[in-house]
Amino acid sequence: MVLKPQDIVVALKIVAMPEDKRDSWSYASLAIEIGMSPAEVHAGIKRLVAARLGGRINDRFSPSVQALKEFLLHGIRYVFVPDLGEVTRGMVTGFSAPPLSSIISQGDELPYVWPDPEGEVRGVSFSPLYKCVPVAARKDMALYELLVLVDAIRGGRAREREVAVKELEKRLADR
Numbered sequence: 001m002v003l004k005p006q007d008i009v010v011a012l013k014i015v016a017m018p019e020d021k022r023d024s025w026s027y028a029s030l031a032i033e034i035g036m037s038p039a040e041v042h043a044g045i046k047r048l049v050a051a052r053l054g055g056r057i058n059d060r061f062s063p064s065v066q067a068l069k070e071f072l073l074h075g076i077r078y079v080f081v082p083d084l085g086e087v088t089r090g091m092v093t094g095f096s097a098p099p100l101s102s103i104i105s106q107g108d109e110l111p112y113v114w115p116d117p118e119g120e121v122r123g124v125s126f127s128p129l130y131k132c133v134p135v136a137a138r139k140d141m142a143l144y145e146l147l148v149l150v151d152a153i154r155g156g157r158a159r160e161r162e163v164a165v166k167e168l169e170k171r172l173a174d175r
Helices: 005-016 027-034 038-050 065-074 133-139 141-155 158-173
Strands: 054-057 060-063 084-093 112-115 121-126
Touching: 005 027, 005 038, 005 060, 005 065, 005 133, 005 141, 027 038, 027 133, 038 054, 038 060, 065 141, 065 158, 084 133, 084 141, 112 133, 133 141, 141 158
Parallel strands: 112 121
Antiparallel strands: 054 060, 084 112, 084 121
């Protein structure tokens, strides 16, 4: 079993859901919301269970928020290292995007962006966890903020990671 980056997107999408919706999603509905196929979502959930980042409760997948938090805070930056590339158009992430943009001063630096033809910002290309991330983030602000925080942990400098860790811990404590 090898955990894939899209599995983290699936787990974060479920964590980002309002509590009353966490028990009512289907593979098909989740796939539509995050821009994956139902088969990709199903396979991702199997890998998340095998990696002990969640389990099945009443035949439903439930993320283990504590295990997921531990992985995101201490492991993701070593497992899913982002590729930084050329200046491109895209959707802001990392220290340049909310919630971090209101806490960390950007200065003259170009922002990090997920390459996206529909993006409105020019910045340094930062590889998303999975190709569907910009589409999924546009549809769900809570998911977008979680992905931004994870990206700051994956590819940010020490101060950015420190702030992202605190913000991520706050958001996951409510789940």
